[in-house]
Amino acid sequence: MRCLLCAQPLMDDLSLAELLGGHQARLPQLCRRCQATFSRIDQTTCCPGCGRALPAPVLCTDCVRWEAREAPLLHHRALFIYDEVMKAFIQSYKGNGDYRLHSAFADLLAGQFSKNAVLVPLTSEPSHLRARGFDPVLGLFGRLRLARWLTKGDTDLPQAQKDRRGRLQTAQSFSATLPRGHARIRHVILLDDLYTTGRTLYHARNALRDAGYQGQITSFSLIR
Amino acid sequence: MIWAGMQLTEKECRAAAVSSVSLAQATQVAGLQQNGRRWVCQRCGERQLRALPAGGQYCPSCVGLDRITSETTLVRFAAPPIAWRGQMSWQGELTPAQQAAQRGVLASVAAGRDHLLHAVTGAGKTEMLFAVVAAVLRQGRRVAWATPRVDVVRELAPRLASAFQGTPLVARYGGAPWPSVDAQLVVLTTHQLLRYHQAFGLIIVDEVDAFPYPQTPMLAYGVRQAASGPVVFLTATPGEALQRAARRGQIGVSRLLTRFHGAPLPVPRPLIRRGRRWPHRLDKVIVRRLTLLKNADSKLLLFVPQIDWLKPLVRQLVALGWQAAGVHASDPEREAKVLAFRQGQLDCLVTTTILERGVTIPHCAVLVLGADSPLFSAAGLIQMAGRAGRSADFPADPVYFVARHWTADQLRAIATIRRTNRGRA
Structure with missing residues (x-):
């Protein structure tokens, strides 16, 4: 096994508990040195609305605006800050299309969610899927049990090629099909790779509401 | 085109x-x-x-x-022949040993045969190849000067541009703009060679044993793919595969085992210490040697195995009166710091292996701290030691391998340097 990023051999000692069972032994896909280059978001002080890294847990200005427009807030949570290291990772994974990287954070993401919540990924639009050959969100969260309630239609430009204003003006392109018995499901977590303005995730939430889902909806992304 | x-x-x-x-x-x-x-x-x-x-x-x-x-x-895109309107504007003189090595390369290239030029650190191998490059350009063929290291590309491009005036030249590395001229001379990283196909009548692979070339098979494939003529491999520390090919006569070989100034290579002096508090505290013995160097007005390259050793060491060196800075591969100020060191604003650079090649600083001592690290190969240690004694005025700068224990690589590095000084490859 080699580190997915630096291709150095992975040398990680399993603890006795992991060897004997009890804990699930999940080998990390990245070496310690590469793991340490990513910046984690402190979950105790992040913005309660969008999970952005902040010195103290108060609503950020973006979320104040979202609250005025689209209340209630999504209570989004994310693991990593979108810094230069993470930008380089996303460039390799989504930009260059190196599908090997899809499992880079699989061991981390596996432990994030309660068993009672239904995980709904934000899938990519058909034209992107065709060009890329894979769905980046399904790749990242692929080890989890996902409920594909949402589908996305083609848009004129990918979010990555727009400025902030253009992103916020993006029209709804999600449609939702709910399974029978969705009324019994209390909590849905929307999954995405990256939260930038929040536009995409709020559209996804609205699509679920329009389709008639009544329970709690929160969201999660790898990066904020 | x-x-x-x-x-x-x-x-x-x-x-x-x-x-x-x-x-x-x-x-x-x-x-x-x-x-x-x-x-x-x-x-x-x-x-x-x-x-x-x-x-x-x-x-x-x-x-x-x-x-x-x-x-x-x-x-x-096809690569048709193109008339060379430039000239070799380099006017320097070669030593008799350099001339002999050059004749070997010229003969191999004329015969279309690959060649290994094994020249010790500081032998002046770049200049030796100018006549070879000119000979191929004169035939209307294109030449690539490739190397695994982007620093070497940046250093070489201006030198080649002034040595071959009037020759369309482009430098290609990750992040460089697309070429804007039909280049006859291309200076590029070995990764960029993958973007060429049957393009060059001569490819020079400089520092052929440098990371990541030996570890990445596609780079050697890229060299074959891009060449329509012979390949000249250039190094001070040839790997086993090249040495074997040379021994068996599959490729030509010339060796240049003395520096251009004729003095022997500085032989590393081993210092085995317990090093319990490295990098936070240096032993007295080391501090004493550093003070001697400082008093002799020498510069210092301090190689370390880990990035997190840089900061504490820089702090101690500054306390000892050195103008020191630390530099590593992804340091945003990497180029600026190396330039400041070259120009003398800094007299000490603490660095990882990134500066083991291609840096020529007159009157510079070398200290490898933690020479026992598995990250330091024999070839790497020889290259680091080769940063010392490069100028004719100070040919005997000291080199220290400070380690917690001996490793086979340290022994091999020192033995190889000694053997080279006796004139054997």
């Missing part, structure tokens, strides 16, 4: 705004082709392809250069 000899994906052709006239003359091949039962990447030779969930496969090895999938088309 600007694109002569290149092979680009269709997407790259759009990004580089290749004219439709050029495109019409190019040949197009599928990016992945079947060879027997296996699919092979036509750019880098990779056979272990990866499947994509939506169907098809892609090449994971050269994915950093614009991905090749089952649907990619590679556009190859």
Whole structure:
């Protein structure tokens, strides 16, 4: 096994508990040195609305605006800050299309969610899927049990090629099909790779509401 | 034509705004082709392809250069002969030993045979090859000067430009702009050679044993793919495969085992210490030697195995009166710091292995702290030691290997340097 990023051999000692069972032994896909280059978001002080890294847990200005427009807030949570290291990772994974990287954070993401919540990924639009050959969100969260309630239609430009204003003006392109018995499901977590303005995730939430889902909806992304 | 000899994906052709006239003359091949039962990447030779969930496969090895999938088309531009209107403007003189080595390379290149030029650190190997480059350019063929290290590309490009005035030259490395002239002389990283196909009448692979060339098979494939003539391998520390090929006579070889100033290579002095508090506290013995160096007005390159050793060491050196800075591969101020060291604003650089090659500083001592690290290979240690004693005025700068214990690589490095000084390869 080699580190997915630096291709150095992975040398990680399993603890006795992991060897004997009890804990699930999940080998990390990245070496310690590469793991340490990513910046984690402190979950105790992040913005309660969008999970952005902040010195103290108060609503950020973006979320104040979202609250005025689209209340209630999504209570989004994310693991990593979108810094230069993470930008380089996303460039390799989504930009260059190196599908090997899809499992880079699989061991981390596996432990994030309660068993009672239904995980709904934000899938990519058909034209992107065709060009890329894979769905980046399904790749990242692929080890989890996902409920594909949402589908996305083609848009004129990918979010990555727009400025902030253009992103916020993006029209709804999600449609939702709910399974029978969705009324019994209390909590849905929307999954995405990256939260930038929040536009995409709020559209996804609205699509679920329009389709008639009544329970709690929160969201999660790898990066904020 | 600007694109002569290149092979680009269709997407790259759009990004580089290749004219439709050029495109019409190019040949197009599928990016992945079947060879027997296996699919092979036509750019880098990779056979272990990866499947994509939506169907098809892609090449994971050269994915950093614009991905090749089952649907990619590679556009190859022919490299017709081109008359050389430049001249060799370099006017220096070669020592008799350098001339002898040069004759060896010229003979091999004329015979179309690959060649190993094994020249010790500080032998002046770049200048030795100028006449060889000129000979190939005169035939109307293109020349590539390739190296695994982007620092070496940046250092070489201006030197070659002034040595071959009037010759269209481009430098290619990751992040460099697309070429704007039909270059006869291309200075590039070995990764960028993958963007060329049957383009060069001569390829020089400088520092052929430097990371990541030996560890990355596609780079050697890229050299073969880009060459339509002989390849000259250049190094102070040839690996076993090249040495074997040279011994068996499969490739030509010239060796240059003395420096241009004729003095022997400084032999590293081992210092075995317990090093319990490295890097936070240096032993008194080391501090005493550093003070001696400081009093002798020497500069210092301090090599360390880990990035997190840089800060505490810089702090101690500054406390000892050195103008010190630390530098590592992803340091944003890397180039500025190295330049400040070259120009003398800094007299000490604490660094990881990135500066083991291609740096020439007069009157510079070398200290390798933690020479027992598994990251330091014999070749790497020889290269680091080779930073010392490069100028004719100070040919005997000291080199120290400070380690917790001996390693085979340290022994091999010192033995090789001693053997070289006795005139044996």
